[in-house]
Amino acid sequence: MTNHDEAAAVRPLTLAWVSRHLEVGERIVKTEALHGGITAEIRRLTIGTRDGSTRDLVLRTFVNVEHAEDGLNREADALTLLTGTGMPAPELVAVDPTAAHCEYPSLLRTHLAGRTVLDDEGLETRVSLLARQLVAIHALRPAVRPRGYVTLTTADTVVTPKGADAAAWATAIDVIRKPAPPYEGRFLHRDFQPGNVLFDVGPSRPADARITGVIDWAATSWGPADLDVAHCSTNLALLHGPAWGLRFPEAYEEAGGVLAAAANERLYWQVRDGLACSEEVQQVAKAWREAGRPELTTRTVEERLNAYVTALMDPLG
Template sequence: MNGLMNNVKDWILQFFPQNARIVSIYPLKGSTTASLFEITIEISDKQKEHVVLRQYDKPDAVEKSKAISWVENEANSLIVAYSLRCSSPKFIGKDKYGEVSGYPLLLMSKLPGKVDLHPITITAWLENLAITLKDIHQNRLKDFSSKHFRYHHPDNLNIPVWSSHPEVWGVLFQLAKQQEPMYDPIFIHRDFHPVNVLWQGEEVTGVVDWANGCLGHAGIDVGHCRWNLAMIYGVDEADLFLEYYIKHAENRFSYDVYWDNVSLMDVLMDQPSVYPGWTEFGRKEITKEILIDRIDQYAISLYNRIKQ
């Protein structure tokens, strides 16, 4: 059971009955900002519980002050998401200041299932993905500690030098600088994409990584997922996901390309790099060159929607 100090194990066990003991600890993949561990706790001869510990021990990836904020926000998000029955982990405990190990800690229940980036039937997979997001958005929460904000101010955006279509990006930047549309905010995941969704077969078992949960527009989640789908598979898959979401959300959602564009601006990089989660879960064919081409193709698809 290497990887965790004894005082961290003691801290975990305080949330369980007195005679509980840790019987296994396994590292999990998928996080670029923290170490993840699956921990099995034996409550009795007939009862075991599986939990996940997130330990923000990668200072090169995230400053401690930001990790403290993320732990606090994810704890709040998990509590809200669980109350809304969003197929989320259940919050168990937190040590946001790192008093136990020197690193901020978050403890939550473990959901069944695994990340699946190689679906057998892509259309059914995309529809279930859309339904899952629609279910998260079926709320009218008005009171939450965090509200949506843009990661990059539009005045700081530059036409990417790597793009073969600078004129397209110029139009997208003009849209990004427009005043944000008025809307009634709801509780959103804020980082909804395929690596944060768990599956058993063709059924979704849950959604993880709620560190960015906030009040915002549903299109923010839709747009972030569409960008990821366009990078992993292509624009057609991203568009099909949107069709399914609109179908199942019915009159609760009105599509506006503005939010797709904002989501693209949020992830725009001077030097694009392949997200490690895609590679870790089997999409090793995505190179920097493929990524750049797909970003351009997705940008063109948004440009065409603007010009319609």
């Protein structure tokens, strides 16, 4: 077995666990670290088959991550539920949520074709595709609903960026002091954003992009469609500029999605997700730099977050 780089090395107990879930005569011939994740170590494992060909699997390992067991159980349940739905999601191979066999909690799944695309070229096309894909996710009606959504950010945990518009942020924080508005429940991905969507896109034809997969279902929940839309909006604002964050709800509705009817209810979810990002700007910026956006320094992402939150609050004067 060869490692693409040192970070790709699979720990001994985990390696033995993975091997037990391969077909007879198969073996791991190469491992490669995949970048862009925040909570998990992600590795692509190339498997040599009996007939001399290869196939790929993906190993997700949670090292010293709080609530890893819950997240892995939730992802395993989601992948099982999504089987046969036509959703371009991976298939579950095995899961060890309590590290009973591996050094750390781990999940093994099939590998999907495609790649994440985080650059600006072809963005208009990808935003429309993202919107249509999210509408399809929200249309799922599982026989067993996932657990209700969770939001951990409170008015007291928001981290106001240095140099931010203090008045706008104070008004935004006041928005999330209020109770959540009523909503009609939907199946939520809960971390739907460009970093968790795979595309097939040629280097010379970005307008011909198509989605090949949606990954990282560890936070799957039941809740308001607005919350998923708000999360993707925040990520688009930080990756590509505030205007794209403001554009995404429109794209979602153009794709047939339904958001809260009242403007103040929509604003609640948009602001809640934007403020939630304030607590993890450094981790988000680091992940994006590792994924090929070196210009996205922590300061740059902070400035975009401030501009986005300020733009959201502009209608309130």
